[in-house]
Amino acid sequence: MAGPKQREYVVAAVGATGAVGEVLLRVLEERRFPVGELRPLASERSVGSRVRFRDQELAVELARPQAFDGADFVFFAATGSLSKELAPEAVRRGAIVIDKSSTWRLQDEVPLVVPEINGAAVEKHSGIIACPNCTTIGFVMALEPLHRAAGLKSVVVTTLQAVSGAGRPGIDELKAQLAAPTRAEAPEPTVFKAPIAHNVVPLCEHFLENGYSSEEMKLLHETRKIMGLANLEVSMSCVRVPVPVGHAATMLVETERTLSPEAARAALAAFPGVELIDDPSTNRFPTPADVEGRDEVLVGRVRRDLGSDRIWLWQVSDNLRKGAATNAVQIAEEVLRRGLCE
Ligand SMILES: NC(=O)c1ccc[n+]([C@@H]2O[C@H](COP(=O)([O-])OP(=O)(O)OC[C@H]3O[C@@H](n4cnc5c(N)ncnc54)[C@H](OP(=O)(O)O)[C@@H]3O)[C@@H](O)[C@H]2O)c1
Structure with missing residues (x-):
């Protein structure tokens, strides 16, 4: 019945x-x-x-x-x-x-x-x-498991953000510039502040008076609010790259208690919505192309910093889906x- x-x-x-x-x-x-x-x-x-x-x-x-x-x-x-x-x-x-x-x-x-x-x-x-923000979501999804495992102290992050983060106009601008026969003939940028085809632009959105971009300040303040860590140190640079979909970030994470790369991997792999793809022996790591159309945040390249107890990792997420x-x-x-x- x-x-x-x-x-x-x-x-x-x-x-x-x-x-x-x-x-x-x-x-x-x-x-x-x-x-x-x-x-x-x-x-x-x-x-x-x-x-x-x-x-x-x-x-x-x-x-x-x-x-x-x-x-x-x-x-x-x-x-x-x-x-x-x-x-x-x-x-x-x-x-x-x-x-x-x-x-x-x-x-x-x-x-x-x-x-x-x-x-x-x-x-x-x-x-x-x-x-x-689409950048913040992938970032906190990778940080939270490490925070629960060992307490978070500080993070240094550089994001590599897809053009679709700026909506349809961003996608159209990349396509139009890629379609031009030569770089000199490519249409002038209007969405981004420099040509995005065949290039990398260290500015997402616009600059604020403090020299950071609005995107970078969102990443800082939103991360603190979501994680309930009002004083978390986040040092951030946001970069636009000529990728259609999928934001990436390379992150250096300092925890309160020492966390081995193995323990970090275990914590990440067990967290709902995170998938670990990390095997240097077979060149396995996640890329934006792997995450497009998926809801999981993909994490790899987990390793100990050579000069400290901090952990490096690399994270990608589909900015239009989970983001x-x-x-x-x-x-x-x-x-x-x-x-x-x-
Ligand atoms: N793209 C991302 O990765 C991403 C991620 C997280 C958050 N967001 C946020 O999500 C929002 C949408 O972003 P998007 O990337 O989808 O942008 P988009 O591709 O440029 O689309 C904008 C949408 O808003 C509509 N719109 C614009 N002005 C309007 C108005 N005055 N009245 C009614 N509708 C209006 C447009 O309708 P028309 O077709 O009629 O112009 C279109 O449907 C933004 O706030 C953005 O910051 C985007």
């Missing part, structure tokens, strides 16, 4: 036509999130265009307050200013907002959540739950699991 029918939810996706939005729809399908009605929303530019959800072509509508009437969940994957303007409107109409932008992440009353690490934080939400869409859907699942959306 069939059991009681599971409740289904009205879900709105703001930015459904973007790089993250498109993956969000795929992830909702794959994970069988109980969607009764899906409302794809975007700007005037996309109104009337269609997106695929399950076996249907759905018309994109304008993201405006009335589009949230009766919605249970609203995912925002558009711009920070749009989240600032419209997220409170969605909350006012009774929806739970899961926001991919950086607008709300550091507000005290807004949980900033990576479910494997601090899923319980969703309990404290007052309407908006923030999803961390964005998958983590956002996992947050919604956490909300349901905890009975917070009746």
Whole structure:
């Protein structure tokens, strides 16, 4: 005999036509999130265009307050200013907002959540739950197992970030520059601050007065908030590389108690959502190409620093999936699991 029918939810996706939005729809399908009605929303530019959800072509509508009437969940994957303007409107109409932008992440009353690490934080939400930056998510997923094993003291990290981290315009800029017959004929950069094809650019987003980029400061502050380590030392450089999808990071980690590479590997391999790929004898290590389309954070190159007890490691994650869409859907699942959306 069939059991009681599971409740289904009205879900709105703001930015459904973007790089993250498109993956969000795929992830909702794959994970069988109980969607009764899906409302794809975007700007005037996309109104009337269609997106695929399950076996249907759905018309994109304008993201405006009335589009949230009766919605249970609203995912925002558009711009920070749009989240600032419209997220409170969605909350006012009774929806739970899961926001991919950086607008709300550091507000005290807004949980900033990576479910494997601090899923319980969703309990404290007052309407908006923030999803961390794509770079931060892979980073904390690799740090948390080491923190639980031996206490974290400091980290030095250099990230190597894919162009899709800057959305569809970033992907298009790389493609257009790669398609040019010569470098001299390549289109001028508009998304990135230097040519990205055949190049490496030590700036993600924009510079702040302190000489760091906005991306680097997000990595520092979001990491401290998610891990509940207000004084964690993080020394960071964020670099854009001509890779379509998949952010990488090389990390030097100092722990409170000495951690052997073997113990670090064991802790990483046992952590949900992390997969260890680390065998120098067979040249096995993870790359962005390996992680594209996957939800796991892949870790390798675990070794002791030659001059200290610190541990080096290398981590890659799909910035559009675990770095964005998958983590956002996992947050919604956490909300349901905890009975917070009746
Ligand atoms: N890309 C990543 O790896 C990543 C990872 C984590 C977080 N994020 C964040 O996720 C958000 C989306 O990023 P993305 O990479 O998907 O960008 P994207 O490819 O440029 O897509 C942007 C989306 O936002 C919509 N949009 C823009 N302005 C709008 C407006 N005024 N009203 C309604 N819709 C509007 C666009 O709709 P139209 O098609 O109508 O223009 C499009 O659907 C950003 O906040 C970004 O910081 C991105």
